[in-house]
Amino acid sequence: ExxxxxxxxxxxxxxxxxxxxxxxxxxxxxxxxxxxxxxxxxxxxxAFTNFDKLHQPPGKLFTWVGFENFKNLFWNNPKMSQTFVKILIWTFIWAVIATFSNYILGMILAIIINKKGIKFKGLWRTIFVLTIAVPQFVTLLLMARMFQDLGPINVLLQQLGLTDEAIKFVTNGRNARIFVLIVNMWVGIPYTMLITSGILMNIPEDLYESAKIDGAGPVTAFMKITLPYMLFVTTPYLITQFVGNLNNFNVIYLLTGGGPNSLNYFQAGETDLLVTWLYKLTVNEQNYSLASTIAIIVFVISATFSLIAYNRSASVKKEDTFQ
Known part of the structure; x- marks a missing residue:
């Protein structure tokens, strides 16, 4: 029925x-x-229109232009193409160094604090947690002011006789890139230290005792036990951090504003990432079509990397091994 x-x-x-x-x-x-x-x-x-400050209703309507924006970005406009390549390369360099410097140094710091014989472990963790307690944007803005050409750090160095003139921390391209990487470590390492500390405390002590009986030293134990375990657990975190650094607007924009500006760049500065460049194109230049084109490229890069990296990671392939 x-x-x-x-x-x-x-x-x-x-x-x-x-x-x-x-x-x-x-x-x-x-x-x-x-x-x-x-x-x-x-x-x-x-991205397939000419929507910019010269083509906005009601004065002048924007129209479809097909792949014209992509052509300009890749080869039709030499200055724009060179800027795109330079910023793309710097974006990847930044993402790799920012991600792995924080991860490796944070893990080393966690291993040192968790090591047997270290006293006042709770105190050390608390000290590093205090850097996280301060909102990141406050830290970044303070750092940006302190390291200006006429900022407190340069004034102090000159008064102590360590330098004859101001060090261009943020107004020299190479120095500015090093500066943002170092400050990013300052705000990122404590957070990584906390995450890896919790994971380290969950690794069975029996594994280290067995390795010691078999004659393994500290380096071997780290390479064979600690590192594989850490990578298995933290691979999703690493992928998230890498993609986040590809789009790390706050650190770059609040510290240097993407500068220093250069005549060799198309409406961009030497520390600009793709995400800060498209922000400038949108807010400052009102070049919405070009900004959308760059945003599509950023989205494709981020999504492709995330999917490939995660599916090929040990977290997926060797899941049963660590159960």
Whole structure:
């Protein structure tokens, strides 16, 4: 005997009863559509137009230009193309160094603090936690002011007779890049230290005792036990940090504003990442079409790297090994 189909009223009642879990998912789904999918579609469409400050309604309507923005970015406009290549290379260099310097130094710091024989472990952890307690943007703004050409650090160095003239921490391209990397370590290492400390305390002590009996030294134990375990657990974190650093707007913009500016760059500075460059193109230059083109490239790079790196990581391939 066939089952009688439910009425519309019954379906509505079910949404607040046995299918209530589906109802709860509706609001997040709507939020994702409004805040992620719709802006993404709008951005993609805008990349194929000439929407900029010279083509805005009601004075002059923008039109479809096909792949013209991509052509300009890659080869038609030499200065724009060179700027894109330089910023793309610097973005990857920044992301790699910023991610792995924080990770490696944070892990080393955690190993030192967790080492047997180290006293006042709680105190050391508390000291490093204090750097996280201060909002990051406050730290970055203070650092930016302190290391200006006429800032307190340069004044102090000159008064102590250590330098004859101001060191250009943020107004020299090479120095500015080193500066943002060092400050990023300052704000990032304590956070990594806390994460890796918790993981280190969960590694079974029996593994180290067995390795010691077999004649393994500290370096061998680290390479064969600590590092594989850490990488297995923290690979998703590393991927997230790398993608986050590809799009690390705060550190670059608050410290240097993307500068120092250079005539060799197209509406960009020597420390600009792709994300800060597209911000300038949007807010300062109102070149929305070019900014959207760059945003698509950033999205493709981030999404492709995340999917490939995660699916090829030990966290996925060797999941059963660490169960």
């Amino acid at each position: 066939g089952k009688k189909p439910s009425s519309f009223v019954q379906d509505v009642k079910d949404l607040f009863d046995k299918n209530f879990h589906k109802t709860l998912l509706t609001l997040p789904l709507i939020g994702v559509v409004i805040t992620v999918i719709m802006p993404l579609i709008f951005m993609i469409l805008m």
